[in-house]
Amino acid sequence: MRLFGIPALALASSVSAVKVTEHDKLAVLGLENLQRYVAENGSPDPGTCTPETASVRKEWSTLTKPERRNYIDAIKCLHSKPGLTPASVAPGARSRFDDFVVTHVKQTYSIHATANFLSWHRYYIWAYEQLLRNECGYKGYLPYYNWAWWYEDPASSPLFDGSDTSISNGGDYVPDRNYTCVGVPTGSPDCPIKLEPGSGGGCVSGPLANWTVTLGPIATKVTGIKPNPQADGLGYNPRCINRDVNKNSAYLSRDEVITELLENSDDILTFQNRMQGDFPNGYLGVHSAGHYTVGGDAGSDFFNSPADPAFYFHHAQIDRTWWIWQNQDLDKRRNAVDGTITFQNDPPSRKGMLNDTLTLGPMLQDAFGNITIKDAMSTLGGPFCYIYV
Template sequence: MGILFGKFLLSAIIGLAGFQVSALPTPGDTPKCTTPTKRMSWHDMTDDAKKSYLAAEQCVMSSPATVKLPGAKTKWDQLVSLHQIHALQIHSTGTFLPYHRYFLHTHEFLLNECGYKGGLPYWDEPRDAGKFSSSPVFSPTLGFGGDGKGAKNCVADGPFSNVTVNIGPGFTTQPRCVNRKITNFLSSLSAKAQVTAALNYSTYDTVWNGIYSGPHLGGHMALSMMNGDSITSPGDPVFFLHHGFVDKMWWDWQAQNPSKRLTEIGGPNAQDPAIGFTEFPGGMEVESQMWGHPTAEMAAAAPDPHAGDKGNVTTLGHVLTSKGIIPDATIADIMDIKGGYLCYDYV
């Protein structure tokens, strides 16, 4: 009787302990994604959703910085600065797609802090290919304002006409306006045929560059955000709609073969000095004539491009950082947009 009771008590304790252990989060645990937020094209959002997104973006731009980053005065500057210090490791590399996915997530966190509760918008660019300037994205009332005006191409109408960005151009930190220059004929590079061609590659090693050099670059050329500055283009909030589309392209490719493509990663994790940005000739040193070199403070803030990789090839262990705006993650965490760490879907 006593032994039996003892055994019962023992198994009850083990059971209880087991229950407690499984109820507590353990390292590596990610929450389940049960109700993914919907990321919609700007075309399809309600007027109220557009207004609420634009208001939150204005709030991010007028909120003081909370994390120390070189030259950053506002939360908006923090985002631009993050892109600036990472610029030579997240473009023309295998980390291009994962870092920008994490970067959108960091932006989403700041929008949430400013009260925006909907899913991030993206821009379904093929719908406007060849005629970007007539897109609803550039509405002065329910969009991002129109084409830039004057010698500096400053956006002159809409919610961002009086915004100052303190990061850039290149590796400098000088106050300037939100600016863009739309070129309609270049926006035909965002047509459906170009997107299909980019997603036709069968391996990650080839598709990242198909997207990067194809519709991604085409959009940047057609919009010339922040004077076409590769280092600080996120200063124009249209960047985040464009990169929402870039992220959607990667996801569409992943979803064609999830058993393989939710874990497939590769490519270099930093620019080759002899090549630099693949879209410009001459290599890093020649290209630095366009945007200078990172200052000592920027170089010190830039993360180790090999962190988590044990070499110069991008792996699932690669560390993604926002320097404390949100916690660091690994590429493994962000591969699945409905994996738990991330929880959204494109509709």
């Protein structure tokens, strides 16, 4: 069988390049389902995207070293290009990379624990991929970080091992740190989820050692970080990328957890809520687990997390997991949307709908415009044309 011009067995081999996992098997099955669905129903946007023209997103470790270096050069380019964010909006923004950070910060409460959480982030990381390709010479497509492949020792993964083909290490080791209390305000007496420190805690070494984070912190769990000069976290606050790559958090996004999420979520509301976690009941969810696996200043910051380039690898895996779930039953799941338009439905609000607008804000408006949730339901429709292997 051939899928999008690629032999299915080759796809299976690529997906399991490190080890065969159960959720990767579901990914291959999903690709076969998608092939049949397109054959029977047509592509969502046949005039723009056909099976043969779909781009392929791959796990970082399966890229060649020259491909990884090309990506690293491209993100450095985006970080060096002057941004479009006016000082009146975010005085701390300095680069085109920062334009994306500001967009996430300003929309945080309307794009998490809402009906558009998955669709907005799909659009957001796709736009990032386009700028890397169109403005900074990146030749490939957005890579992802497969949590399940590296959960036993994420700091030794090709993404975080500190080599010249990584995005730097997991942070220089800082001793004598306490656990992090997740899911409650700082100072709260309750702590349903306690994460022990990871293997870092300080500035990163490697290709991004000279990278300057300029925005935040806003809601970081890291102590000792210089506070932002503005209450909204958008003032200028230069510092290094700080990480605390954490195998304790990584364990909570291992293959069994991903597979359980995919197999036991019969509807989109269950899927997206379970993915984002149930903190009061001690369940982190793969979304939060991935962020805390990166850890550090930005990695643990609900608002400012895209300030660390690791964000985009994690959210590509989030998108891939949703894509796998959709592909298990495309008739029912392709256009499934649920939830409200306010964070955790506070204040209570109406249900999200397929015709709701997704916007990337004024700094990215000219380049990408707005789309609807429905436009983002398929990676072969709307502005998209990609698959995962």
